[in-house]
Amino acid sequence: MSIIQFPKGMKWGVATASYQIEGAANKDGRGPSIWDTFAKTPGKVVNGDNGDVACDSYHRYKEDVEIMEDLGVDFYRFSVAWPRIFPDGTGEVNKEGLAYYHRLVDELLEKGIQPMCTLYHWDLPQVLQDKGGWDNRETIEAFEKYAELLFREFDGKIKHWITINEPWCVSFLSNFIGAHAPGLKDFQLGMNVAHHLLVAHGKAVIKFRKLGIEGEIGYAPNVEWNEPYSDNQKDIDACTRASAWFLDWFFDPVFKGSYPEFLVNWFKEKTGAALKIEDGDMEIINQPVDFVGINYYTGSVSRYAEDEGLFDLEKVDAGYLKTDIGWNIYPEGFYHILKKISDNYGDIPIYITENGSCYNDEPENGRVRDTGRIEYLKKHLVSLQRSLESGVNIKGYLTWSLLDNFEWAEGYTMRFGIVHVDYRTLERTKKDSYYWYKQTIANNFFEI
Numbered sequence: 001m002s003i004i005q006f007p008k009g010m011k012w013g014v015a016t017a018s019y020q021i022e023g024a025a026n027k028d029g030r031g032p033s034i035w036d037t038f039a040k041t042p043g044k045v046v047n048g049d050n051g052d053v054a055c056d057s058y059h060r061y062k063e064d065v066e067i068m069e070d071l072g073v074d075f076y077r078f079s080v081a082w083p084r085i086f087p088d089g090t091g092e093v094n095k096e097g098l099a100y101y102h103r104l105v106d107e108l109l110e111k112g113i114q115p116m117c118t119l120y121h122w123d124l125p126q127v128l129q130d131k132g133g134w135d136n137r138e139t140i141e142a143f144e145k146y147a148e149l150l151f152r153e154f155d156g157k158i159k160h161w162i163t164i165n166e167p168w169c170v171s172f173l174s175n176f177i178g179a180h181a182p183g184l185k186d187f188q189l190g191m192n193v194a195h196h197l198l199v200a201h202g203k204a205v206i207k208f209r210k211l212g213i214e215g216e217i218g219y220a221p222n223v224e225w226n227e228p229y230s231d232n233q234k235d236i237d238a239c240t241r242a243s244a245w246f247l248d249w250f251f252d253p254v255f256k257g258s259y260p261e262f263l264v265n266w267f268k269e270k271t272g273a274a275l276k277i278e279d280g281d282m283e284i285i286n287q288p289v290d291f292v293g294i295n296y297y298t299g300s301v302s303r304y305a306e307d308e309g310l311f312d313l314e315k316v317d318a319g320y321l322k323t324d325i326g327w328n329i330y331p332e333g334f335y336h337i338l339k340k341i342s343d344n345y346g347d348i349p350i351y352i353t354e355n356g357s358c359y360n361d362e363p364e365n366g367r368v369r370d371t372g373r374i375e376y377l378k379k380h381l382v383s384l385q386r387s388l389e390s391g392v393n394i395k396g397y398l399t400w401s402l403l404d405n406f407e408w409a410e411g412y413t414m415r416f417g418i419v420h421v422d423y424r425t426l427e428r429t430k431k432d433s434y435y436w437y438k439q440t441i442a443n444n445f446f447e448i
């Protein structure tokens with residue numbers, strides 16, 4: 001048995017996102033987002049599910065904050081639904097939308113929980129998509145205005161800000177692979193969107209500094225690890241490319257002011273796509289951030305395979321246990337990535353803004369015995385502790401998610417919460433993992 005001890009001052013939290021939990025899709029002047037449109041397009045989301053009701057957290061936020069108070073978290077990471085604030089994407093502010101977030105934030109502060117606010121967790125106003133979405137540079141300007149409004153409005157209340165959540169998903173998963181809204185399949189488009197997101201991020205950071213907003217600002221890329229199957233150079237190179245699509249592509253511009261040359265060349269060769277950079281873009285992107293948020297779920301053992309996919313790479317089923325969504329449990333990847341980030345980009349403060357697992361256990365006699373999730377959390381927290389011990393500057397850990405919720409293209413079929421939600425009655429039931437996490441937060445250590 002080992003005791004895994006965390007440093008004094010370690011922060012703990014839980015995370016959610018607006019479209020996944022709020023519901024109230026047509027309430028108080030909210031405009032439609034690309035996820036409303038996508039979910040209502042037949043064949044895009046499992047069972048035709050959508051976020052109209054979700055967990056109804058819009059109405060039940062007090063109950064949800066009470067759960068968090070009991071859990072003992074330092075941080076609640078949530079996102080603001082842009083179309084609640086600007087139903088038309090820009091222009092007229094919807095006061096009722098703002099009022100909801102004031103109610104939520106006030107409730108959190110009253111209970112001693114720090115709000116960590118994500119500005120963009122994927123619910124782009126549909127009107128902006130109709131004009132090209134993130135491919136259109138006008139969306140960058142609209143985002144800057146939206147960010148400015150929230151900074152001014154919540155200055156002094158919200159002290160932790162995240163500009164963009166998972167830019168890889170927003171760009172490549174949504175515009176090249178087509179699995180998420182708006183569901184397009186064009187590599188050049190994915191690349192344009194990725195670049196524009198980074199410019200939007202940089203502009204928001206510049207605005208934040210200029211306005212002298214109190215607190216910290218960062219962004220939250222998702223990362224995945226590809227472990228080379230062997231130490232053959234071809235395996236290593238293929239894995240380096242595939243991991244860099246998540247890491248270097250979204251880190252180098254922010255921390256070094258340039259894109260990774262080897263990937264730029266690779267993409268050109270494979271797809272013909274090229275970066276479209278305007279004068280001044282790289283300086284805008286290359287702003288110092290106060291922290292970086294890391295979202296980590298899975299990794300794989302992978303190897304070179306000629307002409308396989310974008311990277312000449314195939315994932316090998318190396319027999320790792322999988323969660324209910326079919327993702328490998330690969331905690332070593334978490335450790336390797338955190339180490340790599342600090343080796344490559346320096347002593348940047350890191351919050352783990354998402355890490356968690358899908359297990360679809362249901363309540364039996366009022367109890368949810370989600371032992372798989374507890375095991376997953378333990379393994380990843382060991383990796384986190386190994387990173388801390390190695391000198392990685394980790395400030396806090398926020399698990400995904402507080403609640404079971406709308407899991408994007410998987411609809412309500414995949415549960416990531418430490419609190420179970422009955423989607424018929426909207427009743428919340430704390431799972432075994434909730435009690436385990438509560439204990440871990442209280443102790444600042446756990447036994448394994």
Ligand code: GCO
Binds near residue numbers: 017165166169297400
């Ligand atoms: C994100 C994530 C979450 C998901 C989680 C499980 O973008 O931050 O996609 O919203 O629910 O990663 O897939």
